[in-house]
Amino acid sequence: MISLAAPDIGEPEFESVEDVIKEGRLVAGEEVEQFEASFAEYVGAEHGVATVNGTAALHTALEALGIGEGDSVVTTPFSFIATANAIRFANAEPVFADIDPETLNLDPDSAEAAVREHDADAILVVHLYGQPARMERFREIADAHDLALIEDAAQAHGATIDGEHVGTIGDAGCFSFYPTKNMTTGEGGIVVTDDEAVARRANQFINHGRTGSYTHATLGHNYRMTNIAGAIGLTQLQKLPYYVDQRRRNAQRLLEELDGDRFELPEPRPGTEHAYHQFTVQYPQRNALKLDLEERDIGTGVYYPTTIHRQGAYAGEEATTPVAERATDRVLSLPVHPGLTDEDITTIVEAVERHLTHAWGAIGE
């Protein structure tokens, strides 16, 4: 079986956790602080605030940027549901704009139209699959309309635009360290920002609104990362550049060897480096291909089969997003993770080609 994801947890992670446990410092220790500083340094941000998970990081970033009751936040309907849930946790209203067919990320023109129509207060952009969204446009739109700009980089550790890491271009960026992401802490997340006041409010929010010993100026949560997670994170962070390189190398082979005439392949945009959290092709007969690959023991994934506003939890939400609807029927993610061997990639390419030959006949062979 070639799996779609394979978290790489081993002896180094075990040893780092063993130290934390032996010393009995399960919370509020050096590991978390070091992890915050090291991750912020890796992406090139001034501050990092580690959280229990990526969803909490998104909620924290919105609150720290002052988004709340009565505010509306323009976002993509083609993401993991946590993106939109975080907006609702902040008591704000998500407004779903359409995506662009090339990056499958929020479309700047559609987002700007939604900003005008709803007099929005923020834009929450997602770098889906590790493909950088068009941040240059979003920065312009946010500045022109005086909006907060938040990046959901939960799938995009290591992705860059003109050499700058995603997550550092908006006012705050959020990452997840769930086991299937580009690096893991078990459960975990982080908010990165260059703005000291935002970092301070984020720290306060994840700590019951604490401003001093048993003084609580605002309402907050307990969203703190544990030292166990921090220790795993420090170990994984050292390997992150290697993981991302391997993902790109695997993606490069798939891009070269798969038949781009019958498929839309996830090419990186000029000037950007894709992090290839997923290698997602677009194909009209997606379900047939998925079944065929499963029969050959190749794991695949459909991210995401439903737009967020069509989920039961969003019943009553109105949005017209034809490009996103079309994507839900066409996307299929193939294995690209760092644990794949060269032989695995050959197997994937051959299985896909065999499917295409059967589906389209042997014409041209």
Ligand SMILES: *Cc1c(COP(=O)(O)O)cnc(C)c1O
């Ligand atoms: C994983 C993910 C999240 C949520 O992160 P968790 O750590 O699972 O809470 C948010 N947004 C996107 C796009 C994700 O992929």
